[in-house]
Amino acid sequence: MSSTYLVALGSNRRHRSYGAPEGVVRAAMEELAAFGTVTARSPVIATPAMGAAQRRFANAALVLDSELDPPALLAALKHTERAFGRRRGQRWGDRVLDCDIIAWSGGAWRSKGLAIPHPAFAQRRFVLDPACAIAPHWRGPNSALTLAHYQARLTRPRPLPR
16 A cells, blocks of 8 residues: 655755755655655755754755555665765764655654654754645644644744733
8 A cells, every 4th residue: 555755855965976965855856766656846945054963954855655654664764864875973963864754644653763743843944844845735643734834833923022
């Protein structure tokens, strides 16, 4: 049975073959087609560094139809990260490639090392901005809110307290 996944990608380090982070993300989007059918690709956007990272990121999202179950897709994504040169290191540090499953058509999934929807997606513009470019109406499990709603919560101006 095929499932549909929303996958976020990011890079902030050069790759010897793919060049700057934007090229890394574009190449990774092509590589992920090996795991199913990519039905939508967001633009690659530049985002500020976070945490221990020292360089700006290139971020994107894609929608993937795949026969893989969530743990198998996660294993495939982690294999792809390693193939692109990612090494274990500092959390929030610089990396050649980062791929995360943000959501899937099967609803919620919880297992050791994997939580879908991604626990922090609603607080991350670097995930929501590209995801909303391709799947603004995607709803989280057990939620009436769409990705566009979550994005609006992060981006709309809030009135100042009186």
